[in-house]
Every structure is written in C-alpha cells, then in structure tokens.
Amino acid sequence: MEKFFNTCPRDCYDTCAMITTVEEGKAIKLQGNPRHPITQGFLCWKIQNALKFVYSPQRLKHPLKRVGKKGSDNFREITWEEAYKEIAHQIEDVQTKYGAGAILPFHYFGHMGLLNKQFSQRIFNALGTSDCAPTICSNAGRSALQYVYGGFWGIDPEEIKSSKLIIFWGLNGPWSNLHGYNMVKNAVRNGAKFYVIDPLKTCQLGKHLAIQPNTDGVLALGIANYLITNDLYDKSHVEKYTHGFEQFKDVAKDFDLEKVSRITHLSQEDIRELTEDMYRLRPNFIHLGFGIQKHLYGGEAVRTIALLPPLVGGFRVHYSNTDREIDLGFLQGKHLVSQNPPENKKTYNMAQLGRILETGEIKFLFVFNTNPLVNLPNQRLVKKGMESEDVFTVVHDLFLNDSCSYADIVLPAPSFLESFDIHVCYYHNHMSINQKAIEPLGEAKPNYQVFKELSEAIGMNAKELYPPEHEVAEEFLNRSRAVDFTLKDLEREGFCKMKVRPQDDYLTPTGKIEMHSQLAEKANLPPLPGYYEEVRNEYPFQFLTVNHKRITRSQFHNVWQKEIEPIVLINDEDAKKKDIKEGDWVRLKNDQDTLNMKALPTKDIRQGVILAYGGLWPKLCDGKGANTLISDAVQDFGGNAAYNSTYVEIEKLKV
Numbered sequence: 001m002e003k004f005f006n007t008c009p010r011d012c013y014d015t016c017a018m019i020t021t022v023e024e025g026k027a028i029k030l031q032g033n034p035r036h037p038i039t040q041g042f043l044c045w046k047i048q049n050a051l052k053f054v055y056s057p058q059r060l061k062h063p064l065k066r067v068g069k070k071g072s073d074n075f076r077e078i079t080w081e082e083a084y085k086e087i088a089h090q091i092e093d094v095q096t097k098y099g100a101g102a103i104l105p106f107h108y109f110g111h112m113g114l115l116n117k118q119f120s121q122r123i124f125n126a127l128g129t130s131d132c133a134p135t136i137c138s139n140a141g142r143s144a145l146q147y148v149y150g151g152f153w154g155i156d157p158e159e160i161k162s163s164k165l166i167i168f169w170g171l172n173g174p175w176s177n178l179h180g181y182n183m184v185k186n187a188v189r190n191g192a193k194f195y196v197i198d199p200l201k202t203c204q205l206g207k208h209l210a211i212q213p214n215t216d217g218v219l220a221l222g223i224a225n226y227l228i229t230n231d232l233y234d235k236s237h238v239e240k241y242t243h244g245f246e247q248f249k250d251v252a253k254d255f256d257l258e259k260v261s262r263i264t265h266l267s268q269e270d271i272r273e274l275t276e277d278m279y280r281l282r283p284n285f286i287h288l289g290f291g292i293q294k295h296l297y298g299g300e301a302v303r304t305i306a307l308l309p310p311l312v313g314g315f316r317v318h319y320s321n322t323d324r325e326i327d328l329g330f331l332q333g334k335h336l337v338s339q340n341p342p343e344n345k346k347t348y349n350m351a352q353l354g355r356i357l358e359t360g361e362i363k364f365l366f367v368f369n370t371n372p373l374v375n376l377p378n379q380r381l382v383k384k385g386m387e388s389e390d391v392f393t394v395v396h397d398l399f400l401n402d403s404c405s406y407a408d409i410v411l412p413a414p415s416f417l418e419s420f421d422i423h424v425c426y427y428h429n430h431m432s433i434n435q436k437a438i439e440p441l442g443e444a445k446p447n448y449q450v451f452k453e454l455s456e457a458i459g460m461n462a463k464e465l466y467p468p469e470h471e472v473a474e475e476f477l478n479r480s481r482a483v484d485f486t487l488k489d490l491e492r493e494g495f496c497k498m499k500v501r502p503q504d505d506y507l508t509p510t511g512k513i514e515m516h517s518q519l520a521e522k523a524n525l526p527p528l529p530g531y532y533e534e535v536r537n538e539y540p541f542q543f544l545t546v547n548h549k550r551i552t553r554s555q556f557h558n559v560w561q562k563e564i565e566p567i568v569l570i571n572d573e574d575a576k577k578k579d580i581k582e583g584d585w586v587r588l589k590n591d592q593d594t595l596n597m598k599a600l601p602t603k604d605i606r607q608g609v610i611l612a613y614g615g616l617w618p619k620l621c622d623g624k625g626a627n628t629l630i631s632d633a634v635q636d637f638g639g640n641a642a643y644n645s646t647y648v649e650i651e652k653l654k655v
Contacts, residue, residue, distance in 0.1 A: 061442025244516025299637020357385025
C-alpha cells in the first residue's frame with residue numbers, strides 16, 4: 001500500500017490538496033490533506049467521488065479516427081503512431097497551403113496543472129500558430145482590477161478569520177468555494193457579520209440581498225455616495241492611497257438611496273445597513289464572484305466595487321489571486337516563439353469560436369483542456385463551425401463528449417492521478433504537487449507528452465521544446481520570484497505557500513488606486529466608473545446560468561447523468577402567473593433558439609429572473625444545452641463573454 005500527494009486540477013476556487021491511497025496499482029481511497037490550511041482535509045462532493053470518474057467505463061482508452069459523418073460518433077481505433085502521422089501530415093499541409101496562422105490551439109482550464117496547461121503550449125508558440133484570448137470566464141474582472149490597482153491580485157483568503165465583515169458578492173460559496181465558505185462559518189462563530197449579494201439565495205448563513213442582476217455597479221456607487229456624504233469614510237487613507245477621488249465623488253453623488261433602491265430592487269434600509277456596517281465593522285473582506293462580470297457592463301461593476309475598500313481603510317477586494325510573480329512565459333515557451341510569425345497569425349476571442357470558424361480562416365483546430373461545444377455561447381454557430389469538413393479537428397479528452405463527436409482524431413487523456421504536475425490556485429496562495437499515483441488507463445497520455453511526441457513526428461526539436469517534466473518544474477520554480485522552496489520541498493510536504501504580493505503595491509501610473517484610471521483611458525475606456533443600463537429586448541425574463549454542484553464546467557456530467565436533470569429555476573410568483581408547476585416541461589425561447597427544460601419554482605430566486613445549469617452535455621439533453629440561448633456578444637472590458645446579458649420568454653409546454 002502506497003500513499004501519494006495529489007491535487008484536484010479542476011477549474012475551481014479551492015484546488016484541494018489530497019492524499020491518495022494505492023493498493024496493487026489501483027487507487028482505492030482519496031482523502032483531503034488535513035495539514036493544508038485552506039482545504040483542511042475536507043474534499044468537496046465532486047472529488048470525494050472522483051474515483052467513479054477515474055475508473056468510469058466510459059473512459060477513452062485508445063486514439064480514435066473518424067470514419068463517419070461529423071457528429072455521428074462513428075470512429076475506429078487507431079494506434080498513437082497512426083494518430084501522430086495523420087495529425088503531423090495535416091499540420092504540415094495547412095502550413096504549406098495557408099500558413100501557420102490557420103492553425104488554432106483551443107484550450108482553457110479544464111486541467112489547471114501548470115504542465116498540462118502552460119507547458120503544453122510550447123509547440124504552438126514554436127510553430128507560430130494563431131491563438132485565443134481567454135475571454136469566457138474572468139477576463140472582464142481582471143481587466144477592471146488592472147485599471148484601478150495595476151494588477152488583479154487580491155486579499156489573502158487567510159485574512160477571512162480576522163475580518164469583522166465578510167461579503168460574498170455574486171458568489172455561491174457552498175457550491176463554488178466550499179472551503180472559503182467553511183472559513184466564513186468559523187469567522188461568523190467568532191463574531192463576524194456576513195452578507196451575500198446575489199439574485200439567487202445560495203447560503204443559509206448570513207444576510208441575503210437579492211439584487212437585480214447586472215446592477216451591482218449601481219449598488220457600489222450608492223454605497224460610495226452614502227459613505228462620502230455622511231462622512232463615513234477614511235479621509236487620510238483615501239488621500240494616501242487613491243488618485244482621482246474628487247472626480248469619483250462627482251460621479252457617485254448622483255446615486256442616492258432612492259435611486260439605487262429603485263434600480264437594484266433592494267430596500268433603502270438594507271443598503272443603508274450594509275454601508276454603515278462596511279464603515280463600522282473593519283477590516284472588511286469582499287469576495288467578488290465571476291458571475292457579476294459576465295454581462296455587457298460587468299467590467300464596470302467590478303471596477304466600481306473595487307473602489308470601495310479604500311473608502312473604509314482597506315486596500316483590495318478578492319477576485320483572483322493568479323496575478324503572481326511566477327514565470328508562466330518560460331513554461332509556455334515564449335522564448336521559442338517564431339522569429340518570423342506568419343502574416344495570418346491572429347489572436348482571436350475564444351468566446352466567438354463560431355464566428356471564427358465561419359470566416360474560413362482556420363483550417364486546423366486542436367482542442368484540449370476544454371469542451372467548446374458545451375461551454376461556449378452561441379452553441380448552434382459553434383456546432384455549425386465544427387461540422388465543417390474544411391476544418392481538421394483534434395480533441396484530447398477523457399470522455400467522448402460533444403466536442404469529440406465533431407473531431408477527426410480523438411486522443412485519450414489521463415485523469416489527474418495518472419500524471420505528474422504542479423498547481424497554483426486562483427483563490428489561496430499555496431502551490432501544491434500532483435504525484436503520479438497510478439499508471440494511465442489504456443493508452444491515455446498527458447498533454448505535455450502528447451505534444452512532445454507530436455513535435456517529434458513533425459520533425460521539430462522535441463528535446464528543446466519538451467525537456468523532462470521534473471527538470472522543467474525545477475527550472476520554473478527557480479525562475480519564479482514568488483517561490484522560495486524547491487520541488488523536493490513540494491514532494492516532501494505536498495504543498496508550500498508562495499510569497500504573497502503586498503496589498504498596498506499598486507502598479508498604476510500614479511502608484512495609487514486610480515479612481516480616475518489612466519490605464520482605462522489609455523485603453524479607450526471611460527476613466528471613471530459609471531452605470532450603463534442594459535438595452536433589453538422584448539423577452540421578459542433575464543436568463544442566468546451557473547454550474548451544478550456536481551459539475552465543474554462540463555466535467556462529471558456524463559458520470560452523474562442520471563442524478564442531474566435539465567431544470568430551470570423560476571420564482572414561485574412568476575410560475576403561478578404562467579400556470580407552471582414543479583416538474584412541468586417548459587420552453588425557453590429567444591432569437592437565438594428554443595430550449596425545453598423541467599421547471600422548478602422556488603422562492604429563492606427573485607422575480608423576473610430564471611436560472612439554469614450550464615455545462616450539461618447537449619448529447620445527453622436532447623441535443624441542446626443552456627448556451628444555445630446565449631449570444632456571443634462580448635463586452636469592452638477584456639472582450640469577456642456576456643452570458644448573463646440574456647433574456648428569454650418561458651412558456652408551459654402542452655402535454
């Protein structure tokens with residue numbers, strides 16, 4: 001019996017540290033590492049049951065080649081040698097005819113390991129292919145924080161335990177950030193006050209403010225105005241740490257309690273209580289969820305909320321702690337970028353893959369660490385693009401998901417227990433190791449091994465591109481200023497804490513928090529925050545999508561298909577008006593498409609809003625998922641997708 005340190009690689013706040021027990025080559029038990037100060041030995045529901053995922057009979061075991069029509073799931077098994085030969089031939093053919101810019105690697109954070117995610121990109125940098133900007137999740141918020149702070153690192157979550165006021169703003173703690181939520185519970189037991197600002201009631205703990213979606217920036221402006229006009233702000237702190245306060249004050253003064261209450265649908269009393277608590281109960285900890293910035297003016301909302309902490313003596317909000325002094329460029333092989341990139345090399349917006357493929361500019365698509373046909377907006381257009389015989393598509397994954405169905409070559413990927421990696425987290429500041437605990441099932445291979453062997457097949461210098469992974473990990477740690485430990489330390493301890501960047505270090509032109517942002521102005525955006533009312537179409541219900549608690553993006557849906565129904569939450573009163581009862585089949589519709597789902601009336605969502613689970617595989621849900629209703633329009637801040645700027649009608653289906 002052996003034990004190994006492992007790390008959950010999912011796109012999730014917590015990045016759980018765990019210990020795997022292996023007996024006779026098979027993993028028989030997963031348990032949380034009790035020494036980790038954040039995850040504290042407790043695993044979320046998904047990872048408690050991860051061995052069902054690892055040993056699922058649905059796992060891909062061998063490379064596949066399409067022999068039928070795209071979308072038909074008609075494949076035959078081939079060898080890795082045949083797969084590499086075919087892929088290399090297609091890459092060389094596209095390079096010759098169209099240039100390397102017609103090749104598009106399409107990847108995201110389905111696996112967050114630094115080697116499987118970052119190291120894997122070297123082959124594409126060396127080839128000089130086109131690439132995609134990461135715009136489907138948190139880019140608007142990161143851009144917004146860079147405009148005001150000069151970087152987007154935030155408060156260390158370990159400060160929750162000493163905070164007197166904690167606000168989850170657009171964050172479903174029990175589902176998305178379970179370990180952070182547990183720390184909040186402890187803080188509340190010790191006297192902290194807790195607020196949740198969200199259209200959906202997600203926590204039984206604390207005070208819930210059911211805000212109207214997409215009005216978070218208005219609430220922030222109202223809070224700022226109340227603090228300033230009632231002399232409840234820290235003048236010396238503002239003077240020392242901010243730039244442009246007087247101009248910001250002029251913007252905020254137009255947002256009195258009556259106006260803010262009318263727009264946000266929150267009571268004046270609740271807004272006043274929250275604001276006075278922010279001044280009275282210090283230090284504060286504001287944790288912004290990613291959902292609030294997934295609408296057309298989401299970046300504006302994040303920018304405005306980020307200006308609240310300095311008014312009450314604070315320095316930052318918590319949003320994403322990935323802005324660290326670690327050398328990702330080395331892992332990605334930025335030093336290997338082609339000296340003479342092709343004229344047709346472009347950086348595309350990944351949220352608009354359907355439009356990209358529609359242009360005909362891309363002839364080769366390599367998908368890994370993501371499932372575009374499930375997770376991207378404008379699902380119908382993405383499907384149409386991936387159906388094209390003019391695009392040769394390779395997908396590397398663990399299961400035959402929807403994106404695999406439209407691939408020419410499918411390559412089997414391993415689970416996290418089957419390869420070595422190191423991990424950082426976008427929540428806490430600990431780096432952890434993922435030791436190879438078991439041998440890969442079937443012929444599965446990790447990303448970096450696939451790309452090393454593919455580079456050999458193409459005739460590239462594979463030894464230069466992809467040195468042994470442990471050597472690369474050691475050099476990466478040596479190059480990273482945030483790291484003062486070694487790979488041996490990680491192997492011995494399982495995790496180590498990185499250096500935390502100073503909260504009062506602002507990389508802006510003035511060296512301060514810029515309420516009047518010179519960086520935003522340089523990006524041709526308004527230098528001061530504001531409220532821009534979204535232009536609604538004729539559809540009456542705002543449509544939001546979230547992850548189901550058993551799913552991370554689209555991962556795990558096939559494993560738990562029987563337990564997860566495609567349901568839509570609707571307010572009890574709205575349901576009564578529509579004569580909709582629990583379990584009724586309803587149709588959602590807008591100009592994008594229609595979608596049939598089961599209704600679940602509830603008092604926990606505000607009127608005028610309906611909510612469905614994203615990440616459900618269309619092939620397991622009558623051919624469509626929630627993103628079929630969502631357009632691929634993007635916002636000015638970071639080009640981020642605007643999933644939550646979606647409006648629909650809902651009607652009961654006749655039996």
